[in-house]
Amino acid sequence: MIPSGQVIYKLPMIALKEIAVQEFHSSLRGELIGPADAAYEEARKVFNAMIDRRPGLIVRCVDVADVISAVNFAREENLLLSVRGGGHGVPGFATNDDGLVIDLSRMKGIRVDPQGRTVRAQGGCTWGDVDHATHAFGLACPGGVVSTTGIGGLCLGGGIGHLTRPFGLACDNIISADVVTAEGKFVVANEKENGDLFWALRGGGGNFGIVISFEFRLHPVSTIYGGPIFWTLDRAAAAMKFYREFIARAPEDLNVIFAFMVVPPGEPFPEHLHNKNVAAAAVCYVGPMDKAEQVVRPLKEFGLPAFDGTGPLPFPLLQSGFDAIAPPGLHNYWKADFLLELSDDVVAEFVSCGAGVPNIFSGAHMFPVSGVAHRVGKNETAWSYRDANFSHVIFALDSDRAAMPGHTEWVRRHWDALHPYSAGGAYVNFLMDEGEDRVAASYPDNYQRLREVKRKYDPGNLFRMNQNIKPA
Numbered sequence: 281m282i283p284s285g286q287v288i289y290k291l292p293m294i295a296l297k298e299i300a301v302q303e304f305h306s307s308l309r310g311e312l313i314g315p316a317d318a319a320y321e322e323a324r325k326v327f328n329a330m331i332d333r334r335p336g337l338i339v340r341c342v343d344v345a346d347v348i349s350a351v352n353f354a355r356e357e358n359l360l361l362s363v364r365g366g367g368h369g370v371p372g373f374a375t376n377d378d379g380l381v382i383d384l385s386r387m388k389g390i391r392v393d394p395q396g397r398t399v400r401a402q403g404g405c406t407w408g409d410v411d412h413a414t415h416a417f418g419l420a421c422p423g424g425v426v427s428t429t430g431i432g433g434l435c436l437g438g439g440i441g442h443l444t445r446p447f448g449l450a451c452d453n454i455i456s457a458d459v460v461t462a463e464g465k466f467v468v469a470n471e472k473e474n475g476d477l478f479w480a481l482r483g484g485g486g487n488f489g490i491v492i493s494f495e496f497r498l499h500p501v502s503t504i505y506g507g508p509i510f511w512t513l514d515r516a517a518a519a520m521k522f523y524r525e526f527i528a529r530a531p532e533d534l535n536v537i538f539a540f541m542v543v544p545p546g547e548p549f550p551e552h553l554h555n556k557n558v559a560a561a562a563v564c565y566v567g568p569m570d571k572a573e574q575v576v577r578p579l580k581e582f583g584l585p586a587f588d589g590t591g592p593l594p595f596p597l598l599q600s601g602f603d604a605i606a607p608p609g610l611h612n613y614w615k616a617d618f619l620l621e622l623s624d625d626v627v628a629e630f631v632s633c634g635a636g637v638p639n640i641f642s643g644a645h646m647f648p649v650s651g652v653a654h655r656v657g658k659n660e661t662a663w664s665y666r667d668a669n670f671s672h673v674i675f676a677l678d679s680d681r682a683a684m685p686g687h688t689e690w691v692r693r694h695w696d697a698l699h700p701y702s703a704g705g706a707y708v709n710f711l712m713d714e715g716e717d718r719v720a721a722s723y724p725d726n727y728q729r730l731r732e733v734k735r736k737y738d739p740g741n742l743f744r745m746n747q748n749i750k751p752a
């Protein structure tokens with residue numbers, strides 16, 4: 281036992297006294313984990329294995345009281361503070377060296393209101409948790425394309441996925457949020473209360489407070505018509521040009537993500553395609569089932585696809601379709617940008633990039649940002665790239681750290697070649713830790729207003745382990 285008053289945690293700004301830690305510990309219902317605890321090694325890990333940080337303390341909050349206590353402790357003790365939802369953020373802001381991590385992963389409460397078509401979900405939920413709960417009622421909320429991603433980081437940064445065209449970004453579907461601010465105050469943010477905070481939360485990331493729970497709008501989505509279509513590389517450029525015209529005219533209830541990937545060696549994919557680089561379309565049609573074949577047919581018939589895996593399937597199955605090739609614990613490197621259009625030059629460069637996807641975990645994705653996502657005004661939410669038509673991301677994942685320099689070079693080379701065609705910035709959730717200018721470029725019209733909201737809710741920049749927006 282360490283005698284009272286003795287220094288036990290050496291932190292950059294301050295030496296924490298045992299008494300302060302004990303007081304904090306006794307205020308909690310959740311677990312407090314330090315470097316000497318058995319749970320520490322697992323608890324400090326995030327999705328991206330490139331991030332190898334050692335926080336001073338990790339608190340696994342179980343309720344709002346724990347979060348308030350932890351925010352107050354971090355502020356009063358001047359600790360570097362990270363907030364962890366699903367831990368998927370590739371730059372690894374959900375952890376830090378020597379500071380405090382507020383881990384929300386134990387807070388998984390969900391309540392669906394089937395009549396009102398809403399769901400209230402706590403900050404520790406993943407999209408898989410939300411899909412599981414809402415699917416029972418034939419409802420769904422727009423999220424991403426991997427079910428293990430946390431709802432918090434994804435929807436606060438925007439949220440692009442299979443339902444973007446039919447129902448907008450994940451952040452467009454936030455109705456209300458319960459938030460703990462940097463002062464340790466509990467506030468509600470929605471159209472009626474704290475409207476400036478509500479505006480900033482919808483795209484501005486984790487800069488403004490810790491969201492305890494989100495209320496989302498739900499949509500009648502149960503069995504969708506979708507799945508993957510593959511083309512061999514010799515047909516990739518023609519397929520991508522066809523996609524460009526097709527998606528521009530497609531009904532909003534059809535979402536198609538264009539991608540380059542390496543076919544996983546297993547069912548349901550034909551053996552001759554195993555481990556081959558292909559162009560792919562990830563299809564999700566949520567309109568009337570009797571129209572599905574007709575709406576999707578042009579894509580299925582174009583250029584003799586090498587594989588057609590589309591058909592009726594439960595939405596959560598599509599939502600978790602990429603999970604097996606997106607496991608945690610691999611080394612990650614990502615680069616991204618918004619695009620206004622897919623010019624012939626962009627197509628040529630993307631195809632060249634796709635031919636070099638190094639393994640089944642890596643890829644180059646072209647997410648459409650259109651349909652309902654375009655009907656929200658540029659300044660209506662913090663997410664301001666409403667005129668971009670696509671958000672691309674090139675990502676390399678590998679279990680072998682030694683392979684990463686080569687993979688990183690592949691990502692960078694193609695991103696460098698595509699960047700001149702960019703709309704200016706990138707989707708904030710696809711950024712690595714790329715500095716202030718890249719963050720500012722993510723919010724061309726809204727950056728100054730975001731800085732002002734930041735000054736109001738977090739003038740001391742307590743929440744700075746994120747794609748940081750500095751207080752005005």
Ligand SMILES: Cc1cc2nc3c(=O)[nH]c(=O)nc-3n(C[C@H](O)[C@H](O)[C@H](O)COP(=O)(O)OP(=O)(O)OC[C@H]3O[C@@H](n4cnc5c(N)ncnc54)[C@H](O)[C@@H]3O)c2cc1C
Pocket residue numbers: 327363364365366367368369370372373374384403404423424425426428429430431432433434435436437438439440441485486487489490491492606709710745746747
């Ligand atoms: C495999 C994989 C697939 C992905 N697919 C998609 C996709 O299809 N579409 C898409 O849009 N994005 C996608 N992303 C990117 C994803 O949106 C971001 O990585 C997002 O930050 C993950 O959220 P998280 O809660 O899991 O991550 P965390 O690392 O836990 O959180 C990221 C940051 O968000 C903030 N944060 C999280 N929760 C809260 C909260 N409750 N209150 C306040 N701040 C909070 C914190 O600042 C934290 O540092 C994907 C990422 C991965 C790794």
